[in-house]
Amino acid sequence: MATFFGEVLSVYSRAVEEDDDDLDDENEDEQIHREIEEKREVHIAWCPEVAQSLEDSGSNKLQCSDLIIAVGTNAAGFLSAYVLNTESWDAVGHVSLWNERSRGSSRQSIALLPGEPACLFYRHRDNPAVLVCQSTCYIAEDQLFQWTEKVFGCLQKRGLSVMVLSDSPVAEYKTPDYLYGSAVPFLRSLKSSASESQALCPALEQPNILTGLPAAVLSHCQVHQIPAVLYQCYTDVISPDSITMETYKPALLCLSKLVKLEPCLSADVLRKFAIITEAQSNLYT
Amino acid sequence: MAARYDRAITVFSPDGHLFQVEYAQEAVKKGSTAVGIRGKDIVVLGVEKKSVAKLQEERTVRKICTLDDHVCMAFAGLTADARIVVNRARVECQSHRLTVEDPVTVEYITRHIATLKQRYTQSNGRRPFGISALIVGFDCDGTPRLYQTDPSGTYHAWKANAIGRSAKTVREFLEKNYTDEAIATNNESIKLAIKALLEVVQSGGKNIELAVIRRNQPLKLLESKEIETLVTEIEKEKEDEAEKKKQKKST
Numbered sequence: 001m002a003t004f005f006g007e008v009l010s011v012y013s014r015a016v017e018e019d020d021d022d023l024d025d026e027n028e029d030e031q032i033h034r035e036i037e038e039k040r041e042v043h044i045a046w047c048p049e050v051a052q053s054l055e056d057s058g059s060n061k062l063q064c065s066d067l068i069i070a071v072g073t074n075a076a077g078f079l080s081a082y083v084l085n086t087e088s089w090d091a092v093g094h095v096s097l098w099n100e101r102s103r104g105s106s107r108q109s110i111a112l113l114p115g116e117p118a119c120l121f122y123r124h125r126d127n128p129a130v131l132v133c134q135s136t137c138y139i140a141e142d143q144l145f146q147w148t149e150k151v152f153g154c155l156q157k158r159g160l161s162v163m164v165l166s167d168s169p170v171a172e173y174k175t176p177d178y179l180y181g182s183a184v185p186f187l188r189s190l191k192s193s194a195s196e197s198q199a200l201c202p203a204l205e206q207p208n209i210l211t212g213l214p215a216a217v218l219s220h221c222q223v224h225q226i227p228a229v230l231y232q233c234y235t236d237v238i239s240p241d242s243i244t245m246e247t248y249k250p251a252l253l254c255l256s257k258l259v260k261l262e263p264c265l266s267a268d269v270l271r272k273f274a275i276i277t278e279a280q281s282n283l284y285t
Numbered sequence: 286m287a288a289r290y291d292r293a294i295t296v297f298s299p300d301g302h303l304f305q306v307e308y309a310q311e312a313v314k315k316g317s318t319a320v321g322i323r324g325k326d327i328v329v330l331g332v333e334k335k336s337v338a339k340l341q342e343e344r345t346v347r348k349i350c351t352l353d354d355h356v357c358m359a360f361a362g363l364t365a366d367a368r369i370v371v372n373r374a375r376v377e378c379q380s381h382r383l384t385v386e387d388p389v390t391v392e393y394i395t396r397h398i399a400t401l402k403q404r405y406t407q408s409n410g411r412r413p414f415g416i417s418a419l420i421v422g423f424d425c426d427g428t429p430r431l432y433q434t435d436p437s438g439t440y441h442a443w444k445a446n447a448i449g450r451s452a453k454t455v456r457e458f459l460e461k462n463y464t465d466e467a468i469a470t471n472n473e474s475i476k477l478a479i480k481a482l483l484e485v486v487q488s489g490g491k492n493i494e495l496a497v498i499r500r501n502q503p504l505k506l507l508e509s510k511e512i513e514t515l516v517t518e519i520e521k522e523k524e525d526e527a528e529k530k531k532q533k534k535s536t
Contacts, residue, residue, distance in 0.1 A: 284315040285335060285348055285364040 039098055042139075042146040044154065046093040050123070054154065064155040065129040066258050071213045072167030074233060076134040078245040079165070083255055084132065088125045095119035095147065099140040124259050131155075135213055144216035152220055161195075162221050162228035163255075165248055166214040170234040174208055185235035185247045192218060195227035200250035204232060295409055305413060306406050309436035312415035316361030318449040319348060320459070320481045321419035323431040324474030328421035330359045330496045331478040333449070333486045349496045349506070353378040356391055356422035357496060357504045361449030362436075363415035370414060374398050391422040391430035395440045403438025413437070417448040423500050445477075451485035458484050471499065475507075479515055490516035 001011045046054065054060050068083075070076045083089075102117060117137035124130045139147055170184050189199040190210065204210075210218065214230055221228035231251055235244040255261060298304060317333040332348040350371045351357045356378065360367040377397050381389045398418060406413045413436045420432045433448065434440040445463045447455035458481050468474045475497060479490075486492050493516075495507040 282346070282364055284312070284362060285317065285346070285360070285367065 040140070040143060042095060042097045042143050042150055044093060044095050044150050046121075046154075047091070050092045059156075060154070061156045062131075062154055063129050064131050065159055065161065067131050067133065067155065067160060067162045068255070069133045069135065069162065069164045069213075069217060070166075071135050071164065073136050073240040074167045074235065074244040075165035075248065076136050077240045078248040078251075079132060079134060081245060082249075082252060083259070083261060084122060086260070088259075089122045089132070090125060091120060092123045092131075093121040095121075095135075095151070097137075097139065097143055097147075099138065099143060101138040101140070127259055130258050139213050144213060147213065148216045148220040152224070157224060157226060160226050162192075162217065162226055163251065164214050164217055164228065164230040165251060166210070166212075166230065166232050167244070168232055168234050169238070170236045172208075173234045175205070185233055185237075185244045187247055187250065188232050188234065190218060190230045190232070192221040192226065192228040194221070194225045195229050197227070197229055197254070199229060200253065201231065295407065303406065303437075306437045309413040309415045310417075313362040313417045313436065313448060314450060314452070316363075316416070316449045317348070318447060318451050318455060318482065318485055319359040319361050319419055320445070320447040320455055320478055321359065321421055321431045321433070321443070322445045322459075322463075322468070322474050322478045322481075323421070323429050323443070324468040324471060326429070326500050327471040327474050328423070328429045328431060328498050329475050329478040330357065330419060330421055331482045332359050332494050333482060334492045334494050336492075349494065349504075351504050352394060352420070353382075353388060353422075354503050355388060355498065356394055356420065357498060358418045358420040359448075359496075360416045360418045361452075362417060366414045367416045367418075370398055370401065370416060370418070373401060388425065390424045391420060391432060392424075392442075395420045395432040395434060399434045399438045399440040401438075402434060402436060406436070406438060419446060419448060422498060427500050429500070445481075447481065454485050455481050471497075476515055476519055479512065480519055483516070483519070 001009050003009060050062065054062060057063075068079070070079045097119075119133065119135040119137055119139075122132040122134070124132075133151070187201040188204040188208070189201050190204050191197070191199060209215075210230070210232065214232070218228055218230055220226075231248065233244060233247050235241065235247070237244055252261060317335050319330065319332040322329040322331075330349050335346060335348075337343050337346050348361070349357060349359045350367075352371065352374045358371070358374070360370070374394055374397065378389050378394060381387070381393070398420070402414050405411050415436060417433065417435045420434070421430065423429055431443050431446065432440050433443055433446045435448075445459045447459065459477075462477065462480070466473075467477045475495065478495065479493060482493050483489065490513045491509070493512055495512055496504055497507065498504050
């Protein structure tokens, strides 16, 4: 086609499909998509013993009777203070992933610095069918499905029962009544239909919903008919706080049936896990 | 529903709430407890001492501030906001002395602080002050006064009141125990303030700070030894009462 200025443009006819140029664009797009997918992939790294047991078992699955997942700093702190404080727990694996809020760590070792957001697995020495997972890093929506598939893909479904402890800000709790200060923090529970256990606190009322990792895990358990119970703690403190951690105590009743727990917990241990910036917070007097 | 009407201070919700002001009152609840008692010849302010970091200078962490020789206040809520309010009040006290040649009445300075707070709930681009204050003092005619202000800019006179974290518990205690006998003497009024704080303070007298103004005398901060003595007295009185009750039951 000759334009007004005399230059000649090659015009594409819409009657004919021009495949060549489209393919190039597509290739580039595809490549970018692939790179992003690879970057956002969720990787589970198990310690050598567990990796060996996975290989030895024919179906590449671990025997697990109880999986306890703690999502959030207070839930993780509660487990660290009340359950993982004895010497009988081994760190057996961690999940590494990358997203905009969790830059992930390039370190391959399992021992991550305390306080750093991470997703770690622990197994009880005397009862290796009990697994504890502490997740304090942010997992993006597109990675949640991968996380649950990969983690549950490593565990035997039969005989498995799941407990999830999760933190949530009380500002997200919707209720028609006014919440007096003394009621917070408090627990609410949600169960999968396969779960027959008695919940130790009132059920989560409508229209409140769960989001994030707890929701993904509970949905997976519901779909695969795994008995699961979730305890959501609504708190008004942003940072790890000993009073919020103590709110999870009713869950100890179930946990004590599985593993031997420290009978009495010294306040010092709790304080260690509660935020150290308490004394430095001069915001309120 | 609150979500659409709680971002701007100057917007009413359809049911008449100013959510930012109400949220500011929640900020007050994050501060430690302060209690004020108006006696016959004394006014008492007691506060729960905040735990201070190891390297922090304790005397710079104060909840009780003098506004003038005869007026002082305790606050609960955002520390920085309190500093601004206290500074403005102090300036106003001196300005009043210079212009009118009289010290401020407690009601005047409370009204000034409350008006300042109210102005910040009605102008654009500012947020309310996140503090409640208990203002105590004596007027020129020797009358003791106790006023309380809150982030909305309201102020009222009280016989006894509490603000901060466990204010509700302390106020209930005061409603039961504030009687004419309880404030008969200065010492009794001070003990009432300590008793009220002991209801909510952990680990007793160590975490209590007390300030008193007696008629025609400046503010006095009680030393920790004096507070410990009073706490021991109170505990002994409690034990004696418990013993009496036991004896009554057995007879």
